[in-house]
Amino acid sequence: MGEMLIGTCSWTDKALVGSGWYPPGRRDPEGRLRHYAERFPVVEVDSGYYALPSVRNGILWAERTPPGFLFDVKAFSLLTGHPTRKAALPADLRGYDAGDPELLDEVWHRFGAALRPLADAGRLGAVLFQFPPRFTPGPAAEAVLHRTRKRAARWPVAVEFRHPDWWREDRRERTSDLLRDLDATAVAVDTAQGLPTSMPPVTPVTSPALGVVRFHGRSAGWGAGGKEDRFRHAYTREELRGWLPRLRSVADRVDRLHVLFNNCCGDAAVRAAETLLGLLDPHEAAAPRARTVGPILETAAGSASGLSAAGSGHARAPLSVPPRPRAGSAPRRQRG
Numbered sequence: 001m002g003e004m005l006i007g008t009c010s011w012t013d014k015a016l017v018g019s020g021w022y023p024p025g026r027r028d029p030e031g032r033l034r035h036y037a038e039r040f041p042v043v044e045v046d047s048g049y050y051a052l053p054s055v056r057n058g059i060l061w062a063e064r065t066p067p068g069f070l071f072d073v074k075a076f077s078l079l080t081g082h083p084t085r086k087a088a089l090p091a092d093l094r095g096y097d098a099g100d101p102e103l104l105d106e107v108w109h110r111f112g113a114a115l116r117p118l119a120d121a122g123r124l125g126a127v128l129f130q131f132p133p134r135f136t137p138g139p140a141a142e143a144v145l146h147r148t149r150k151r152a153a154r155w156p157v158a159v160e161f162r163h164p165d166w167w168r169e170d171r172r173e174r175t176s177d178l179l180r181d182l183d184a185t186a187v188a189v190d191t192a193q194g195l196p197t198s199m200p201p202v203t204p205v206t207s208p209a210l211g212v213v214r215f216h217g218r219s220a221g222w223g224a225g226g227k228e229d230r231f232r233h234a235y236t237r238e239e240l241r242g243w244l245p246r247l248r249s250v251a252d253r254v255d256r257l258h259v260l261f262n263n264c265c266g267d268a269a270v271r272a273a274e275t276l277l278g279l280l281d282p283h284e285a286a287a288p289r290a291r292t293v294g295p296i297l298e299t300a301a302g303s304a305s306g307l308s309a310a311g312s313g314h315a316r317a318p319l320s321v322p323p324r325p326r327a328g329s330a331p332r333r334q335r336g
Helices: 029-037 055-063 101-120 139-151 172-181 227-231 237-241 244-251 268-279
Strands: 003-008 042-045 070-074 124-130 157-160 184-190 210-215 256-261
Touching: 003 244, 003 268, 029 055, 042 256, 055 101, 070 101, 070 256, 101 124, 124 184, 124 210, 139 157, 139 172, 157 210, 172 184, 210 244, 237 268, 244 256, 256 268
Parallel strands: 003 042, 003 256, 042 070, 070 124, 124 157, 157 184, 184 210, 210 256
Antiparallel strands: none
């Protein structure tokens, strides 16, 4: 059986920070991450979807966690075709037209640079590409997936679909074969059932190296409304117990399984993760890693691992990650 790592989809969520789960003296950014990493061996950087992560943060995350701790980083919204606010972009990129290919190239470049400290420190678990509900099966979507995988050729990639047709019974085998050919992990999810947007509760395995299961809660608001409407749920022991056979089946077929809770609000996700740990036999789930001994500042220099956007051909950027030079012209600006 592969190693099963249990964690949550964020350690910085405002509702979690305000819930009291972090004790006094561990409520600053460094203290929160160290406290979390003493209890769980994996976490998802959900914030990477909302704003580009920085190289500096990657260095600090590696420094503040013990060897063996893993971060699954959720891809920035622009990289998966989601609407992206201008304010989510670095200030020097906000003048670009939204569809400018130079903007997309630069975002890929900076996203890759931010991952490099985690990869160099052995902390990068996977990069999660979560595609929006309007991303429906078909040749156009498959072409996007191939382009995405080419860009991310140096990273372990996990793919989550939000349109249920990808995993309908008559399409399931084709979707699995597609992700298998791309050497990408299919993300299994737990959501409310019986809704038009409900995702089929399947657990495909498309990579022998890694499995990922994300628990989104079972809110009747899934697929509509704000975050609290869609993800508010407190998992019961019985609900989680029902997942044990499926989790064990996936773990039997992969080297490592990441089980991540994305339900809110308050401390619901960490409590669900703790409950699941209590339901598993001690040998089934990885224990939290040993405490960090000291800083891991060698990631500032890094190695020539080329973990910036795959296929871009660009040399790795310095830590400040300035925009790559463009021959003879300034960035194009929005008209009007």
